[in-house]
Amino acid sequence: MSERVLDILISSFPRILGQGLLVTIPLTVISFALALVIAVLCAMVQIADVKGLKQIVRFYIWLIRGTPLLVQLYLVYFGLPDLGIALPAFPCAVAVFALNEGAYCAETVRAAIESVPKGQMEAGYCVGLSYIQIMRRIILPQAFRTAFPPLSNSLISMVKDTSLAANITVTEMFMTTQRVAGRTYEHLALYAEVALIYLLFCTVITWLQRLGEKKLNAMNGGNVIRA
């Protein structure tokens, strides 16, 4: 490796990483938190069979899962201004990522809730708890343990998917790298560098996932064995 490439790598590293910490991570965290809220609400609407709302939720999931994320970003950022709705790039990206991930996670959460044996609900009724109390205190904690690994997976996907936000002018890590690469023509080195930073982020999440699973298992007395 030439000294020039090394210099470029070293001088761009704090800039790219900084943009990762300042934009990519907040974009991911905010979007994912909102996605989780959407997911739990959608799952509950489906499980509790709320008439009317259920059809809306199914339509939303169908729509989101049937169209590409990149197209959704374009639609909202470049398309909606035609209707007089013009959002700045960052909130726009948050909205699209949250709505997109929310649809996928809704199915994960719904499946996890449905995997809790129905005897848990019945036992709850028999000791006098209400539907809401049983959901909150018995079913959702167990469903969360089941949903945790697939949700971690979704989070890891989302970290990388935020690079698509570069397309709608969000200056996150990837966009920053593109700019440096455009100026210096060191494509191989710079894209490898940003790839490594993504890898680093995802490694940290994987590590957090292990920790979280251990904690959740402890709260359930080891792996939950279901009759």
Next chain:
Amino acid sequence: MLEIRGLKKAFDGHEILKGVDLELDKGDVLAVLGPSGGGKTTLLRCLNFLEKADGGTMTFLGQEMDMPTLSRKEIAAYRRHTAFVFQSFNLFSNKTALQNVTEGLIVARKMPKSEAEKRALAALERVGLADKRDAYPSQLSGGQQQRVAIARAVAGEPDVIFFDEPTSALDPELIGGVLDVIRDLAEDGMTMIVVTHEVHFARNVSTRVLFMEDGRVLAAEQTAAFFEEQKNERIQSFLRSLDRKDD
């Protein structure tokens, strides 16, 4: 104390309970016997409104209720007087043994935590599992789980406890411990309905027997009369077939 008249229940147009009557006095232990698929579980589930009956009236503690039209609120009020022990235990798997017992007391009955724990420990003591108070269900044997479930049932101080085959999911060597606990409750005068295939237990512990087949009650008699003076041939052959299995 509890009286049922004309209880009916169908699943998908298929009638499972075809008009069941039963009576229970305070302190009674009613054993429900009968061949598989006869509707015993369905009967018990209807009694605690885990299934909604299609027809039938219930008189409980002097109050008459139309079973199919009971409101959610009335069901909740009724359930404060009852408890249910499931064939597959159904302990809350994210709660410890102690929390399984206190959950209903604290959340549903609004009992202060310290008082609930005191009562729960007494209930666990009673089933011989006070030392397992902090164990999760997955760390307990089937027999231990079922005893915790019985402690959970007892802690609410119900007027009647429903048991659906409390030992049939257990390994043979664990059955005795659970039956002993139920026998102790009977000796303390607890009112219970126990669906069971344990004929010896029914004979020794119950005060009355209800024999069900194909959604109908074939016999409802005092226990001694049921076993010693049984005239019904169908029941005789059922009892003989179980005796053979016991050998």
